[in-house]
Amino acid sequence: MTSSIEELIAGWDGEGVVSHYDAEHGAWMFIGVHSTRLGPACGGTRMRVYDTPADGLSDAMRLAAGMTFKCAVAGLPTGGGKAVLAVPELPVGADRQDLLHRYGDLVEMLRGTYRTGPDMNTNGPDMDVIGERTAYAFGRSSGNGGRGSSGPDTAVGVWHGIRAAVAHAAGSAELTDRTVLVQGVGGVGGELVELLVKDGARVAVSDLDGERVADLQQRFGVMAVPAGAVVDTDCDVYAPCATGAVLCAETIPQLRCRIVAGAANNQLATPADAARLRAAGILYAPDFVINAGGALHLIGLELLGWSDATLADRLAGIGTTLTEIFTHADAQGTTTEEAAEAVALVRLDGGPAGSRPAG
Numbered sequence: 001m002t003s004s005i006e007e008l009i010a011g012w013d014g015e016g017v018v019s020h021y022d023a024e025h026g027a028w029m030f031i032g033v034h035s036t037r038l039g040p041a042c043g044g045t046r047m048r049v050y051d052t053p054a055d056g057l058s059d060a061m062r063l064a065a066g067m068t069f070k071c072a073v074a075g076l077p078t079g080g081g082k083a084v085l086a087v088p089e090l091p092v093g094a095d096r097q098d099l100l101h102r103y104g105d106l107v108e109m110l111r112g113t114y115r116t117g118p119d120m121n122t123n124g125p126d127m128d129v130i131g132e133r134t135a136y137a138f139g140r141s142s143g144n145g146g147r148g149s150s151g152p153d154t155a156v157g158v159w160h161g162i163r164a165a166v167a168h169a170a171g172s173a174e175l176t177d178r179t180v181l182v183q184g185v186g187g188v189g190g191e192l193v194e195l196l197v198k199d200g201a202r203v204a205v206s207d208l209d210g211e212r213v214a215d216l217q218q219r220f221g222v223m224a225v226p227a228g229a230v231v232d233t234d235c236d237v238y239a240p241c242a243t244g245a246v247l248c249a250e251t252i253p254q255l256r257c258r259i260v261a262g263a264a265n266n267q268l269a270t271p272a273d274a275a276r277l278r279a280a281g282i283l284y285a286p287d288f289v290i291n292a293g294g295a296l297h298l299i300g301l302e303l304l305g306w307s308d309a310t311l312a313d314r315l316a317g318i319g320t321t322l323t324e325i326f327t328h329a330d331a332q333g334t335t336t337e338e339a340a341e342a343v344a345l346v347r348l349d350g351g352p353a354g355s356r357p358a359g
């Protein structure tokens with residue numbers, strides 16, 4: 001069911017969308033500026049092949065709204081945005097550089113209202129190329145004034161979040177003898193595996209890329225779970241770190257975990273899935289809270305001039321914030337997703353820009 005571009009724009013609660021069609025590459029560029037209430041709209045640029053341009057626009061809008069909540073809950077003085085480059089196929093070489101240059105011109109046109117960074121299928125070297133046309137690209141290499149990949153710090157934030165969730169559900173943050181299943185072991189999931197193993201957890205991994213799994217098995221002796229068996233594998237913590245929409249009416253009844261806490265964006269297929277998890281007795285760490293480590297890294301280090309020590313404190317704060325959200329949800333009888341949204345709304349509607357959200 002695809003909505004038209006007009007329907008999507010008419011139905012969106014964001015501030016605006018910038019669209020551009022790049023005829024040479026047959027690529028659509030969409031920048032969704034969801035909110036600048038707390039500061040410039042920040043969020044990565046996703047490059048993907050979509051069935052229709054409207055699907056790309058819809059993705060940009062949905063993800064931009066998620067960034068507004070993510071930044072607000074993390075206490076960042078920034079708003080939410082996201083961009084999509086909807087390409088007929090993923091470009092490489094000079095074609096890619098050319099497309100990214102023209103995209104950089106579009107970002108520059110917004111004069112800092114929207115500030116970008118890496119996302120699905122874009123990386124640090126891409127930000128270097130975009131950065132040749134605009135100052136508003138986070139995540140460039142250090143030689144180009146950036147602070148490198150945010151993947152490892154995203155993983156540190158998720159690790160703090162997992163400890164907080166385990167403490168809330170089981171009374172102690174101790175991970176020894178707890179089983180954590182990490183689905184997707186790329187840039188973030190792979191780093192998370194390492195942190196969990198060092199912390200004494202029993203770790204199981206799953207990834208469509210067998211080489212990644214074999215590498216982690218060899219380095220850390222982790223267990224491998226076939227992709228088709230992830231959902232009904234017995235574990236204490238299920239950590240989705242790959243694609244979104246893994247929690248839905250079909251998968252939730254099959255889950256055999258106590259906690260869902262992972263790095264993927266948009267893990268719930270629909271808002272009703274938060275209630276399904278709650279009814280199943282599963283503690284869910286809202287994705288836009290637990291995966292804020294990447295935004296803290298990019299915005300904290302590059303825009304706010306934080307020291308490494310401040311960043312480390314703020315990454316640990318993800319655990320504290322989650323504990324507050326879990327406690328609030330228990331007290332109010334709501335889902336953790338609703339409790340997290342309430343924290344974001346307090347800050348967006350009432351909190352002075354630059355302050356941390358009230359618990």
Ligand code: PPY
Nearest residue numbers: 042043044116117294295298
């Ligand atoms: C995300 O966390 O989903 C992002 O998109 C990270 C990000 C944060 C700030 C600027 C660019 C990318």
